[in-house]
Amino acid sequence: MSGPLILSGKRSSFWPVVVLCLGLALVPLVAVLTKQGHWVSLTTQMMILALAALSLDLILGIGGLLSFGHAAFIGLGAYTTGILIQEGKGDLFIALPMSLVVSGLFAFVTGIIALRTRGVVFIMITLAFGQMAFFAAQALYAYGGDDGLTLDGRSTLFGLKLLSNKIVFYYLTFFCLAGCLLLLQRLSRARFGRVLLGSRDNAVRMETLGYDVFRVRLVAYVLSGMMAGLAGFLLANHTEFVSPAYAAWQRSGDLIFMVIIGGVGSLWGAVGGALTYLLLEEGLSGLTEHWKVIFGPLIIAFVLLTHGGIEGVVTRVRDLLDGGRHD
Amino acid sequence: MLSPAFVICWMGADMIDAAKIRPVLQIKGLHKSFGALNVTKDVGLSVNAGEIHALIGPNGAGKTTLIHQIAGLLKPDSGQILFEGQDITAASMPQRARLGLARTFQITSIVPSLSALGNVALAVQAGVDKPLGFWLPVDSDDSLNKPAQALLDIVGLGARAEVIAGRLSHGEKRALEIAMALALKPRAILLDEPMAGMGHEESARLTDLLKSLKGTYAMLLVEHDMEAVFSLADCVSVLVDGHVLATGPADMVRNDPQVRAAYLGDEAF
Ligand SMILES: Nc1ncnc2c1ncn2[C@@H]1O[C@H](COP(=O)(O)OP(=O)(O)O)[C@@H](O)[C@H]1O
Numbered sequence: 203m204s205g206p207l208i209l210s211g212k213r214s215s216f217w218p219v220v221v222l223c224l225g226l227a228l229v230p231l232v233a234v235l236t237k238q239g240h241w242v243s244l245t246t247q248m249m250i251l252a253l254a255a256l257s258l259d260l261i262l263g264i265g266g267l268l269s270f271g272h273a274a275f276i277g278l279g280a281y282t283t284g285i286l287i288q289e290g291k292g293d294l295f296i297a298l299p300m301s302l303v304v305s306g307l308f309a310f311v312t313g314i315i316a317l318r319t320r321g322v323v324f325i326m327i328t329l330a331f332g333q334m335a336f337f338a339a340q341a342l343y344a345y346g347g348d349d350g351l352t353l354d355g356r357s358t359l360f361g362l363k364l365l366s367n368k369i370v371f372y373y374l375t376f377f378c379l380a381g382c383l384l385l386l387q388r389l390s391r392a393r394f395g396r397v398l399l400g401s402r403d404n405a406v407r408m409e410t411l412g413y414d415v416f417r418v419r420l421v422a423y424v425l426s427g428m429m430a431g432l433a434g435f436l437l438a439n440h441t442e443f444v445s446p447a448y449a450a451w452q453r454s455g456d457l458i459f460m461v462i463i464g465g466v467g468s469l470w471g472a473v474g475g476a477l478t479y480l481l482l483e484e485g486l487s488g489l490t491e492h493w494k495v496i497f498g499p500l501i502i503a504f505v506l507l508t509h510g511g512i513e514g515v516v517t518r519v520r521d522l523l524d525g526g527r528h529d
Numbered sequence: 530m531l532s533p534a535f536v537i538c539w540m541g542a543d544m545i546d547a548a549k550i551r552p553v554l555q556i557k558g559l560h561k562s563f564g565a566l567n568v569t570k571d572v573g574l575s576v577n578a579g580e581i582h583a584l585i586g587p588n589g590a591g592k593t594t595l596i597h598q599i600a601g602l603l604k605p606d607s608g609q610i611l612f613e614g615q616d617i618t619a620a621s622m623p624q625r626a627r628l629g630l631a632r633t634f635q636i637t638s639i640v641p642s643l644s645a646l647g648n649v650a651l652a653v654q655a656g657v658d659k660p661l662g663f664w665l666p667v668d669s670d671d672s673l674n675k676p677a678q679a680l681l682d683i684v685g686l687g688a689r690a691e692v693i694a695g696r697l698s699h700g701e702k703r704a705l706e707i708a709m710a711l712a713l714k715p716r717a718i719l720l721d722e723p724m725a726g727m728g729h730e731e732s733a734r735l736t737d738l739l740k741s742l743k744g745t746y747a748m749l750l751v752e753h754d755m756e757a758v759f760s761l762a763d764c765v766s767v768l769v770d771g772h773v774l775a776t777g778p779a780d781m782v783r784n785d786p787q788v789r790a791a792y793l794g795d796e797a798f
Pocket residue numbers: 563566568586587588589590591592593594595
């Protein structure tokens with residue numbers, strides 16, 4: 203058995219999701235009122251990575267598949283968007299679907315191979331595919347190679363430069379994140395999610411019930427890859443820059459950490475975990491240039507002490523507040 | 530005296546074919562080895578509609594390995610497995626399940642993080658129209674929960690529906706497995722030591738349950754509890770060291786001197 207128990211339906215995630223979404227929806231207002239405008243852009247970046255962490259949690263938390271190459275999908279979405287913008291075809295209605303198609307195809311092809319393996323082999327194969335995407339991006343000499351590529355601007359909307367407005371872009375990102383969170387929340391509690399969860403706990407049992415575990419995992423893997431591809435589309439537009447670093451294995455590792463901090467298998471936890479991780483990184487790197495020396499141990503201590511990350515802490519606090527009302 | 534089970538028990542594969550009898554499950558000349566270890570040696574047996582065929586034999590005889598091959602978890606080296614006349618030797622595990630071949634495991638196999646009801650509902654779900662829906666919540670899905678609850682009632686777990694399956698007692702988990710198998714509306718069920726680790730009372734209750742299911746499902750029952758075997762089985766096969774030592778009606782097998790010498794200690798009677 204792996205992962206924490208998900209007692210589906212027993213512990214509602216309604217309030218955490220509401221708090222997260224309301225908080226994020228209010229950030230631009232607060233930032234403008236307090237004249238801290240740079241928080242809008244900073245939070246946009248955090249939400250984009252939170253979207254990628256959320257997509258990873260679908261296969262890692264609910265599917266029990268530790269993919270170590272998830273940043274590749276971000277890279278693919280970002281490069282697809284970046285190249286289309288450079289080629290003058292950067293309109294949202296071209297770049298967005300293309301980013302989803304490319305990352306989804308990559309997930310489909312690599313998933314067919316990787317999902318035939320288990321455990322450490324699966325980790326290594328997804329890492330290898332991730333590195334493939336990384337080296338492919340480095341070899342794109344026409345689009346910056348190693349150095350990456352600064353874009354001419356952001357995607358347009360029917361020719362209009364709407365997304366160049368930072369508030370508009372903030373809310374576009376916000377709705378992508380909130381939409382994906384709600385979608386995955388529904389999906390994880392629907393028939394599909396129960397089969398995916400059952401396959402995590404006991405794949406052989408699921409097959410003896412007649413479920414095609416491989417196919418179910420492949421669907422989840424492709425969906426997850428496309429969601430990370432969406433994050434890539436947003437990232438390229440947000441930074442107006444694409445770089446092989448987007449697809450690097452260190453970035454994949456960051457995403458895994460975000461999911462673990464949030465509480466593996468908790469979808470809102472993945473979003474909370476990503477925000478916590480990035481805020482900590484931001485805060486510490488402002489304090490000292492040796493921030494990584496503090497950051498690493500801090501993250502490890504947090505994970506060890508909380509047993510189940512943010513979600514675990516929230517659950518225990520709620521249990522305390524409930525005070526044995528069930529018994 | 531000459532019940533169909535009595536007759537078919539004695540028939541080899543060619544005789545069954547010649548008589549145009551079609552058992553629900555038929556195994557012919559199955560072989561399997563792990564490296565140098567031959568675990569299944571030329572095994573043949575058949576299970577008829579509505580009958581219980583018991584498979585007994587000492588530990589390590591190859592009973593579980595045989596069940597795994599019939600269910601599709603292991604591939605035999607050679608031989609044939611027929612299910613309702615169809616050759617399923619090459620079929621995958623899910624394909625066999627969907628054809629109506631259900632099983633339970635010697636080592637309890639459930640989804641520990643779901644409730645007892647959730648486990649059975651998951652099994653019911655495998656047979657419905659849209660088993661992989663993305664949107665509607667599964668917890669409140671009465672088209673799954675109602676049949677699941679009915680099955681829990683049948684196996685005596687009706688009052689334990691909301692308990693997380695991982696926290697059920699050993700005996701309750703065994704019963705849960707049977708409810709999951711029944712949820713597939715199978716034509717045949719493979720039961721690998723369903724009474725292992727159960728108290729006397731629990732196994733007596735399970736014996737009664739299996740007796741009530743007899744007639745509806747064809748069952749291949751691996752079991753060490755001789756009391757249960759001889760009160761349930763229409764037909765008994767003795768597996769020793771990978772091959773079938775004897776097949777026949779319970780009484781005959783019980784008194785076969787070869788069987789007694791090889792396996793059944795005299796104290797078993
Ligand atoms: N995967 C395996 N690899 C190697 N040997 C195995 C494997 N599975 C079972 N065996 C061996 O095959 C023999 C039969 O095992 P099993 O079918 O579990 O017997 P039974 O269920 O009758 O007790 C045993 O000697 C066991 O050690």
